[in-house]
Amino acid sequence: MYYTTHQVFLTWRAIYVIVFDLSRSLDSVVPPESRDKYYEMAKGGAKSELTCLEFINFWLCSIFAHAVAPSSVRNKDTSKTAQKSPPIFIVGTHRESVQGYAKEKREKIGSAFGKIRESIMRRPFECHVVPKYYAIENSLEDKDEELVELREHIEKVAMEEPYMGEEIPLRWLLFEDTLAADKANYISLDQTKELTLPFGMESEGELLTMLTFYHDLGYIVYYGGIEDQQSLLRDIVILNPQWLIDVFKQIITILDPAEMEGIVSDAWTTLEKDGILEDRLIQHMWQGFLEQKEALVKLMAKFDLICEAPAERHQQEQQDGVDTEVSNEAQKVVRKRYYVPSRLTSRCSPEEIAQITSSTYFYVDFRGFLPDGLFHRLMARAVRWMDERDGQPVNLFYRHISLMVDEEHHALIEMLPPHEATIKVTVYRGEVADSDHDGDSHKQPAPSAVKEVMDFVTETLDSLRQHWARRIEYDVRFMCPRLKCSEKKLLKNCFKEKSLKCGLHSIPTAATKFKFGMSEEGVESPITCKESIVLCALYFSYLAEQIGSEWRLLGIRLELNPADIDHITEDNVTAVYRILAMLQLWKNRSSCSDKRKVEKLCMALSSCNRTDLAEKVKKEAGIC
Numbered sequence: 001m002y003y004t005t006h007q008v009f010l011t012w013r014a015i016y017v018i019v020f021d022l023s024r025s026l027d028s029v030v031p032p033e034s035r036d037k038y039y040e041m042a043k044g045g046a047k048s049e050l051t052c053l054e055f056i057n058f059w060l061c062s063i064f065a066h067a068v069a070p071s072s073v074r075n076k077d078t079s080k081t082a083q084k085s086p087p088i089f090i091v092g093t094h095r096e097s098v099q100g101y102a103k104e105k106r107e108k109i110g111s112a113f114g115k116i117r118e119s120i121m122r123r124p125f126e127c128h129v130v131p132k133y134y135a136i137e138n139s140l141e142d143k144d145e146e147l148v149e150l151r152e153h154i155e156k157v158a159m160e161e162p163y164m165g166e167e168i169p170l171r172w173l174l175f176e177d178t179l180a181a182d183k184a185n186y187i188s189l190d191q192t193k194e195l196t197l198p199f200g201m202e203s204e205g206e207l208l209t210m211l212t213f214y215h216d217l218g219y220i221v222y223y224g225g226i227e228d229q230q231s232l233l234r235d236i237v238i239l240n241p242q243w244l245i246d247v248f249k250q251i252i253t254i255l256d257p258a259e260m261e262g263i264v265s266d267a268w269t270t271l272e273k274d275g276i277l278e279d280r281l282i283q284h285m286w287q288g289f290l291e292q293k294e295a296l297v298k299l300m301a302k303f304d305l306i307c308e309a310p311a312e313r314h315q316q317e318q319q320d321g322v323d324t325e326v327s328n329e330a331q332k333v334v335r336k337r338y339y340v341p342s343r344l345t346s347r348c349s350p351e352e353i354a355q356i357t358s359s360t361y362f363y364v365d366f367r368g369f370l371p372d373g374l375f376h377r378l379m380a381r382a383v384r385w386m387d388e389r390d391g392q393p394v395n396l397f398y399r400h401i402s403l404m405v406d407e408e409h410h411a412l413i414e415m416l417p418p419h420e421a422t423i424k425v426t427v428y429r430g431e432v433a434d435s436d437h438d439g440d441s442h443k444q445p446a447p448s449a450v451k452e453v454m455d456f457v458t459e460t461l462d463s464l465r466q467h468w469a470r471r472i473e474y475d476v477r478f479m480c481p482r483l484k485c486s487e488k489k490l491l492k493n494c495f496k497e498k499s500l501k502c503g504l505h506s507i508p509t510a511a512t513k514f515k516f517g518m519s520e521e522g523v524e525s526p527i528t529c530k531e532s533i534v535l536c537a538l539y540f541s542y543l544a545e546q547i548g549s550e551w552r553l554l555g556i557r558l559e560l561n562p563a564d565i566d567h568i569t570e571d572n573v574t575a576v577y578r579i580l581a582m583l584q585l586w587k588n589r590s591s592c593s594d595k596r597k598v599e600k601l602c603m604a605l606s607s608c609n610r611t612d613l614a615e616k617v618k619k620e621a622g623i624c
Contacts (some may be wrong), residue, residue, distance in 0.1 A: 359446060
């Protein structure tokens with residue numbers, strides 16, 4: 001459960017301590033996350049396949065990706081501190097359990113620390129790691145000098161953090177005291193307003209700012225300050241974050257079979273075997289706070305912990321509080337159900353995968369860091385994507401997403417083993433039962449279908465990166481077509497050159513662009529048009545690398561306002577991602593045709609003295 005939800009509680013206003021067992025080899029596989037007798041059901045999770053060293057790096061990546069300080073803090077002079085915010089301590093425990101005499105122990109500990117330092121060298125999160133590592137012995141408690149020094153060091157680092165000494169209004173502190181005395185787990189926004197009125201807080205703007213501040217500190221959980229929130233989430237203030245964890249835990253963790261009560265035992269079985277949560281089971285588990293059920297379901301959906309599954313139809317026999325809709329078909333009740341991606345255990349059949357004969361596939365390389373939660377979110381978005389298109393239901397498996405793109409084309413999205421940090425996407429023509437169409441499954445998929453799937457994946461990842469983990473980075477790659485070559489090349493580089501060098505050979509980019517629907521010749525379907533080639537996330541990624549400091553002016557020329565530019569600067573860490581976010585925001589806001597969008601983009605580029613790029617865009621879009 002923790003690896004699915006921990007990012008919810010990571011904040012830059014914190015000091016992190018990554019702890020590992022010195023008595024275990026850094027090259028040994030991490031012990032199973034679930035050590036009880038139900039471990040076989042839990043499967044250990046993807047993290048159980050990582051070594052201790054890889055696991056340390058996983059946590060460093062996760063903190064770096066999710067706990068991002070505001071740009072005003074990131075741009076401050078940090079020359080007086082040895083590390084950037086948030087600081088991360090590396091601590092080895094069980095010092096006395098390391099085998100050998102005193103000198104040998106010191107050498108082994110020094111070797112382990114050296115191995116960690118080497119593994120994080122030149123990684124983007126290295127600047128957050130406190131230079132001094134600690135080896136402590138828990139059993140000695142205050143008698144351990146190293147442990148005492150660690151505590152003092154944490155206090156010293158805390159005092160140097162940029163938010164220390166920050167002034168906040170006295171009425172905020174009075175509100176904090178009220179929270180400490182209040183035993184409620186949650187309250188409504190209106191109740192929060194009533195609590196703050198005696199302190200003289202009359203402005204709703206200040207109230208939302210204060211709630212966001214305490215949310216960042218981890219005192220409360222509140223998402224009403226985020227622009228795209230619905231009213232249900234705006235209205236609930238979680239005063240006890242541990243309570244929220246317990247609520248989530250009831251759904252996404254393994255349960256002792258003895259606790260699966262008989263009245264809903266079949267619903268428990270459906271959750272355990274199929275990863276599908278029935279609304280009546282939610283009703284049963286959340287009996288103590290049913291008035292907040294709808295908001296909590298929305299909150300879980302916001303975190304992509306659940307997503308709606310195809311509804312189940314029953315003869316009309318409605319239970320109080322269970323979300324249902326009555327259909328006209330023989331007065332049947334349609335009961336809501338939800339996929340719980342983290343609970344999926346069934347696997348996609350290797351035999352069926354082996355039967356895919358002709359396909360086009362590409363890889364999404366996450367540069368060493370792909371958290372389970374991101375793939376679970378991609379699962380949830382895939383279900384919604386198909387639902388919005390009125391498509392066939394998506395089949396979800398452990399590490400696989402199977403969907404039907406159109407009447408002919410299918411896609412299989414696979415999360416490869418954790419150490420690869422890669423998603424493989426395969427697009428192919430499905431087999432048809434009619435014998436007259438036996439040859440269809442042996443035909444290569446239409447480039448337009450490949451592009452459609454690629455656009456969904458990249459646009460979804462860009463959205464998740466911007467709103468969930470701003471420092472997650474990825475590259476779209478394709479396999480060199482030469483036999484026995486396993487080299488994966490950057491797909492966006494096909495826009496730069498007529499051929500790409502691979503060893504002693506060259507890869508013609510025209511054929512590759514056609515294959516992935518990135519050239520005018522590859523657009524043979526009414527689903528796409530040639531102008532859309534330069535409006536996809538992959539081409540925007542290429543453009544973002546070519547555009548320089550003029551990106552702010554370009555944004556203004558594309559009719560974004562200065563506030564938009566400021567938000568983009570704040571929400572994105574690197575210049576390339578700021579430009580990419582700017583282009584995506586402009587595209588999403590513009591209501592004109594694709595052809596008109598391309599014309600506007602070219603005009604804006606020319607007005608920023610980037611006629612060279614404007615001409616390239618016109619050429620790719622087939623505009624004379």
